[in-house]
Amino acid sequence: MSLVVKRYIPLAITFIMGIIMVIATYFLVPGSPERYATTLLTGTVDVIVATAGVIGLIVLLRHHGVNISRRGKYWKYSTITIIGVVLYLIVGLYGVATQMDALGTHRYLMLASDPVAWVYNQLYAHMDATIFSLLAFFIASAAYRAFRLRSLEASILLLVGALMLLGRAPIGGVMWEGFPNIATWLLNVPNAAGNRAITIGIAIGAILLAVRQLMGVERGYLGPER
Amino acid sequence: MSTSSIAKIDRRYLYILLFIVVSIPLLSPLKLPIPLGEHAKRVFDKTESLTAGSVVIESFDYGPSTRPENYPQSKDHLFHARELGLKVVALAFWPSGAPIGEEALREVYGSDFPDIPEYGVTVVYLGYVPGAEVGMQTFADNCATAKGTDHYGTSLPSLPLMQEVQSAEDFDLWAEWASGTPGEQQVIQFVQGRHGGPSAVPIVVGATAVSVSGMMNFYISGQIYGILNGLAGAGEYEFMLNVKYGYPYEQGPSLDAQSLGHVLILAFIIVGNIGYLLTRSKGGKAK
Amino acid sequence: MIINDGLVASFVLLIVVVAEGLIALFLSRTGKAHPKIRKIAGLEAIEEAIGRATEMGRPIAYTTGLGGIRDQYYYQTIAGLNILGYTAELAAKYNAKLIYFPYDPTIMPMAVDVMEQAYLRAGKPEAFNRDNVQYLGGDQFPWAFGVLGAMHREQTAANIHMGPFWAESLILSESGFYTGAIQIAGTANYHQIAFFVVAADYALIGEELMAAGAYLSKDPAQIGSLWGSDWAKITTVALLILGVILTAAGVTALLDFFAL
């Protein structure tokens, strides 16, 4: 009994939902009421997972709260996280209370409210962009570290990468007008071939993964217990 | 310096060098020349080929983190569209794209936007359209059901332009400023794929340079008509606009910095390999 | 027409691929065939990495990238969670500390579930600590920076990244290298595979990630389905060659069918 509730019913739900979506795509005429009903079904996804955000926040607060109370490692930094959460939540709740859409209707939205958007665009965005830009350094050091003439394969990687670097840099075309053409060729021909193979492989792999999952043979969260 | 140390320079020295080298042209521009690539030219030519009154969808699907790359592209293309008298329906499938889209429109159509006479006639801003790929699909099927009002709360049927633009059949060009998901793949799949293919809804993409290689399949197969490749793509586009319309060419210093950065990384690779080959020829097995 | 316009060919292909997968699965499950799988080095390395972490007494960091279940990349998340189950089981066996960093809060319960089951299989349910599933905020760069900070503070001995990755792939694998860890990474986001190939010690490329769960399970049914995926690839190659030849010969029948 318990296995039925724990495993088989969720499995059956997954299976039925999957089949409904496939049937909707192939057999229900676009524009028909049945098809429309399935588009509403996809709309429910955001609603169904909505409480997970709360769970995340609670888990985060609990983790850092416990760390502070135990005076664990880096507990002082845990207070920063908690202060950050509390401050932004206050801003968010104030936003919910005051948010108006353009028509002047109170929609109780949080992200769309001005204070939250301000914090996001004016403060948060700086951290976001800076962390993203760390990649400029990492891509340089990874190239230095890993692009070595070790084997034929590694050399192809190195050679194509270096030609691409020259071809994409604005200065490459000035050094020799052939560089951008080589880069374009590399992107359009060998790169396209490799990507096409990867894309096809992924499609097959993903479909069969989904099939295994719908059949319940893949050992995941719903997998056979043994 | 011993040979093995060339192969193992501490990463921090590389970082400092990169910092300095990229900073130089930003502080005093070098004015290096730039060449024009085929991908950007196709975007330019496609846009040029549209007759005045054609409808362009400008979709701002990026956030602040890729703004350095995507913003100049979208702004330049908007300018081009206005210059050619195209009708622009701008929107964002990313919530964080909505304020950026508005900013770009203000920059191109004047700071009074949307209180300008053209608003509603040749340009409309819908703002954030929720639902990601589902939203895209709905928008292409029937624009008005995806979002009832524009960004400023005016209902769509009361805007003359939106009377003309009912669904994907009325789009002449989809300009996608993409940096992830939803992005160009979703437009191909849910808009172009369901509404008559590349000839009916041509797509031009302004992409972050990282995603360009992954788009090549779609470019070759014609699903994407042209690509602006990152900041350089924006620079090339600005350059073409500069030649034809005298548009300011702002990306100069950035492109110079770009060039120097590339040369530096290339130098890193060469130095690393020299060190590697030297250690190996010395008999020590390089790990 | 019963099938919607423009989707006939895709429906036929779907049926072909799924049928091939299922037939191979049943043939293998019932013992009528015994397909052998080639070695996937990246997956073999997981055990070695965990062993090393145990020896050094340092933890293992595991991530599934920006994996959630509410987007079309969910299948990579599922693949990542399958490998998480295997990794957690080994970690429990060796008494190594495994820290998992979920990105999307929607998968947190799944991850806890998978890990709990894994510890149970290893016979050490009491060793599982929910605190080792550390939520770092569901936004790309805070999450990536949080994982980076944690990897450097904990001096992880192994970093395993399996799932859908975007820009953070190189942030994690390049900076993770400097903790001295063995790095094993896999993604099916084709524009990010390159960074894992360059910066990590072992990389799973595209489809290998989806096959990993089946590969690690050693379960005949799942291995059969991998065998079926090979059939699907043979079909693909045949279609490619046939299409090219027919098109070159000026016969458009196949292309016309594809356009249906």
Add this chain to the structure above:
Amino acid sequence: MIQDLFALIFGVTVTVFIYSFLWKENPLSRAVEHLFIGWAAVYTLASMYDAALTQGVWGAERIEGGNYIWIIPILISLMYFFFFTKKYFYLYRYPVSIVVGIMAGMMICGMIQSNFLVQIQSTARDLPLVGAGVWDWSGGSTGIIGLNSLIVIIGTITALTFFFFTWEHKGAFGVSTKIGRYFLMATFGAAYGSTVMARISLFIGRLRFLYETTYEEPTYLVNAWYIIPIAVICVIIMALWMRSKPEEKPPEPAPAPKPEKPKSKG
């Protein structure tokens, strides 16, 4: 407005603090990291909450319009909270199984259409091997069309053979997988090389922010770079402080048995 000045100071400071991570993990970057994680959790909550409201509550077809059926997904969503119980933990599987089912169905159809069918189709259709001029250098800058087509076709097929799981990579098949691997390596090299530009662009974007942003008031003007030295001094002080305080270091790592590089990619 004064909050813009605050945003400017904040932006410059966190930028410098985060860059200090490149030197090593340190208290300043750690502080920014912890603050950022806290905000991100709230941001995620906010975005999920907004999505749920716009998808489930507001609008003529939703609860607002009298369609109370939308209460069902909301109730299902609440099952996530069983995460915190020991006994009924498994109930979280119900919302998850619905979502995963929907996504699986959507994904399968999308995959077969855009990743599979279109790729085969365009390999056959858009890569001409015969016809007028395909073997000329008519492509000019980017090579011979017919040859390019041939390379793409061969590359696609050989690279696809690399992904065969149950065939041993031996004999003629082994040659094919080997060529396929070269194509894959070329793909990765191209992807890597073409990305460098994007990454440097981001860094340039940050530098332009640091060097060019200003805050203007009628009476005074603040350039962003005024703040850089102050932030850098903070980093230096912190560095000196860290040096003066011997840290409890974890045992030195034994050198990792690194595999001979790209062989491991199989």
